[in-house]
Amino acid sequence: MTEAIVMDGVHKRYGEKRALDGLDLAVRSGTVHGVLGPNGAGKTTAVRIMSTLLRHDAGRVTVAGLDVRERAAEVRRRIGLLGQHAALDEKLGGRQNLEMFGRLYHLGARRAGSRADELLERFGLADAGRKAVERYSGGMRRRLDLAASLITDPDVLFLDEPTTGLDPRGRTEVWEAVRSLVGGGATVLLTTQYLEEADQLADRISLIDGGRAVAEGTPDELKSRVGGDRIDVVLRDASRLAEAGALLGGDDVTLDPDRRLIGAPAPDRMAALTRTVRALEEAGIEAEDVAVRRPTLDEVFLFLTGRPDGERRTGAGGTARTGRTAENGPAEVAA
Amino acid sequence: MSATATTASGGTPPAPGPHRAPAAPEPGGAASRLGWAAADSWTMTRRELARWARQPVAVVVNLAFPVMLLLMFTYLVGGGRGVDGDPTAYLVPGMLALTMAFGLESTMLAVTQDLGKGVIDRFRSMPMAPGAVLVGRSAADMLQSVAALAVMTGVGYAVGWRWHHGPTAALGAMGLLLLLRFAMLWVGIHLALVAGRPEMVSAVQILVWPVGFLSNVFAAPGSMPAWLGAVVEWNPMSATATAVRDLFGNPGATSGSWAAEHAGLLAVLWPTAIIAVFFPLAVRRFTRIGR
Numbered sequence: 001m002t003e004a005i006v007m008d009g010v011h012k013r014y015g016e017k018r019a020l021d022g023l024d025l026a027v028r029s030g031t032v033h034g035v036l037g038p039n040g041a042g043k044t045t046a047v048r049i050m051s052t053l054l055r056h057d058a059g060r061v062t063v064a065g066l067d068v069r070e071r072a073a074e075v076r077r078r079i080g081l082l083g084q085h086a087a088l089d090e091k092l093g094g095r096q097n098l099e100m101f102g103r104l105y106h107l108g109a110r111r112a113g114s115r116a117d118e119l120l121e122r123f124g125l126a127d128a129g130r131k132a133v134e135r136y137s138g139g140m141r142r143r144l145d146l147a148a149s150l151i152t153d154p155d156v157l158f159l160d161e162p163t164t165g166l167d168p169r170g171r172t173e174v175w176e177a178v179r180s181l182v183g184g185g186a187t188v189l190l191t192t193q194y195l196e197e198a199d200q201l202a203d204r205i206s207l208i209d210g211g212r213a214v215a216e217g218t219p220d221e222l223k224s225r226v227g228g229d230r231i232d233v234v235l236r237d238a239s240r241l242a243e244a245g246a247l248l249g250g251d252d253v254t255l256d257p258d259r260r261l262i263g264a265p266a267p268d269r270m271a272a273l274t275r276t277v278r279a280l281e282e283a284g285i286e287a288e289d290v291a292v293r294r295p296t297l298d299e300v301f302l303f304l305t306g307r308p309d310g311e312r313r314t315g316a317g318g319t320a321r322t323g324r325t326a327e328n329g330p331a332e333v334a335a
Numbered sequence: 336m337s338a339t340a341t342t343a344s345g346g347t348p349p350a351p352g353p354h355r356a357p358a359a360p361e362p363g364g365a366a367s368r369l370g371w372a373a374a375d376s377w378t379m380t381r382r383e384l385a386r387w388a389r390q391p392v393a394v395v396v397n398l399a400f401p402v403m404l405l406l407m408f409t410y411l412v413g414g415g416r417g418v419d420g421d422p423t424a425y426l427v428p429g430m431l432a433l434t435m436a437f438g439l440e441s442t443m444l445a446v447t448q449d450l451g452k453g454v455i456d457r458f459r460s461m462p463m464a465p466g467a468v469l470v471g472r473s474a475a476d477m478l479q480s481v482a483a484l485a486v487m488t489g490v491g492y493a494v495g496w497r498w499h500h501g502p503t504a505a506l507g508a509m510g511l512l513l514l515l516r517f518a519m520l521w522v523g524i525h526l527a528l529v530a531g532r533p534e535m536v537s538a539v540q541i542l543v544w545p546v547g548f549l550s551n552v553f554a555a556p557g558s559m560p561a562w563l564g565a566v567v568e569w570n571p572m573s574a575t576a577t578a579v580r581d582l583f584g585n586p587g588a589t590s591g592s593w594a595a596e597h598a599g600l601l602a603v604l605w606p607t608a609i610i611a612v613f614f615p616l617a618v619r620r621f622t623r624i625g626r
């Protein structure tokens with residue numbers, strides 16, 4: 001058996017709403033698979049079906065070779081789940097939570113306790129073990145939740161947006177944990193709205209939208225289909241936008257007068273940055289900000305579906321993503 | 336438990352090294368399944384106890400509320416209408432029955448809050464016995480009710496209420512009260528599972544009051560219009576209250592009707608029937624979450 005997870009033409013409706021509309025997915029054992037999609041794409045629905053929390057209406061789903069509908073109890077012994085929202089008892093302490101879950105995995109009282117201590121240690125929560133979870137920070141809570149999903153070192157681990165809401169350090173910690181797990185032979189399925197995250201962790205990515213897979217491949221395959229990295233330039237003077245756009249050349253230039261922003265392809269990253277800064281300088285056009293970044297999910301979507309995604313088109317989302325890519329180390333120069 | 340547990344793939348026990356994760360054992364057969372169901376239920380009961388230990392104020396408030404009601408109705412509102420003699424002798428058993436019946440609210444609230452929390456998702460994604468969550472809930476609520484009965488009995492004693500037929504009859508009365516509580520518990524769990532939204536809890540919290548007053552807890556049915564008195568006498572809470580008054584040797588308000596004459600029987604039959612209906616409904620409903 002090489003496929004740890006298979007979803008075959010899976011449908012799920014909530015009333016009239018089609019959350020999954022023939023979703024196909026195959027994940028090889030021992031790999032990390034990223035499921036990338038905007039709000040409402042059906043990521044959580046898919047994860048809940050695979051982890052036996054929700055029943056699908058049609059199609060076939062197997063996890064670790066077991067049909068999730070017929071053999072849910074066996075599936076549950078082999079999976080770990082980090083849901084989109086914390087699945088912890090807020091009133092109890094961190095250690096109490098882990099110990100309780102260990103008992104429910106039938107490890108026995110003593111082993112459940114020692115396992116709780118190991119995991120608290122591993123996730124840097126040893127000092128907070130007695131504190132009630134409701135007094136944890138978002139990052140601590142996420143780490144405890146992750147620890148809870150690793151009590152038995154599952155064969156298949158589901159992570160639903162594991163780093164949403166975490167600061168860069170919290171995100172890196174979760175990424176490290178995922179990497180070390182896969183070293184141990186587990187299969188990981190993680191959903192995310194961030195291309196960057198899928199890029200960092202996943203061997204393969206499924207892009208889903210409207211409850212079905214619209215693209216599948218390695219991160220490099222997908223990105224090269226989108227056309228690689230982009231450069232963003234913010235001008236001091238919006239009136240020179242068109243002029244600067246022409247300078248940066250190519251037909252793939254986007255102009256946003258409201259934000260005085262020009263976007264252009266930058267397949268060669270640093271070279272494109274140097275070229276851009278020099279061209280603007282020579283033309284006497286002042287730039288406030290220049291940054292090379294990964295294609296955003298908007299752009300991946302625009303490219304692969306031929307339409308912008310409704311919920312992420314707004315300026316707020318765009319700003320947030322630019323901020324994030326900057327943290328992850330693309331070259332950025334303030335002029 | 337470890338004696339019946341066989342390990343996953345291959346039968347080799349997990350190495351006890353510090354960073355080797357244990358495998359979740361597979362069930363060995365019906366006996367170990369049953370053992371696990373019991374263990375899981377106990378784990379879930381411990382969870383509730385641990386939550387109490389973390390919120391002592393809430394526990395005290397929960398115990399103080401019925402005591403406050405008892406004192407309020409005894410001294411301020413002046414319950415016991417249509418009864419001869421000391422009103423506390425009539426009111427205390429009634430308030431005990433009322434407290435048990437109103438337990439429905441607290442159970443429903445607890446289950447609703449629990450279902451809204453992600454932790455239920457984790458339970459459901461783990462290989463634990465289905466229903467252990469509910470058993471844990473009911474065990475904890477019953478313990479809480481025993482504590483509530485003890486406190487209220489103590490306060491009742493302090494305000495002059497007494498039982499007259501000895502400790503065995505008094506224990507029997509407590510048993511009937513807890514039976515009513517147990518029945519209401521499953522109604523509460525079922526309601527929470529069916530309409531598990533906080534708004535619905537408020538609706539139920541409002542509705543239990545008229546149901547509470549449509550009983551003989553505060554006033555004798557004889558003091559009411561005939562049709563109302565009949566409704567009141569058939570209220571399960573009235574049956575328990577009347578039966579408990581008889582067992583304590585407290586003055587009842589016997590109207591001589593069939594329901595009043597057979598209150599002891601009804602105090603067993605009503606809750607039993609309610610449990611027979613709502614227990615399976617609630618368990619079924621819980622295992623079908625997500626379908």
Ligand SMILES: Nc1ncnc2c1ncn2[C@@H]1O[C@H](COP(=O)(O)OP(=O)(O)OP(=O)(O)O)[C@@H](O)[C@H]1O
Nearest residue numbers: 014017018019037038039040041042043044045046
């Ligand atoms: N319980 C529910 N009842 C009705 N509709 C639902 C329910 N859960 C999800 N949906 C709808 O199903 C679709 C898919 O939702 P899902 O939560 O799977 O998306 P998602 O990809 O996880 O989104 P997000 O990124 O916001 O977490 C959405 O349109 C959502 O509104």
Ligand SMILES: [Mg+2]
Nearest residue numbers: 043044045084
């Ligand atoms: Mg989601």
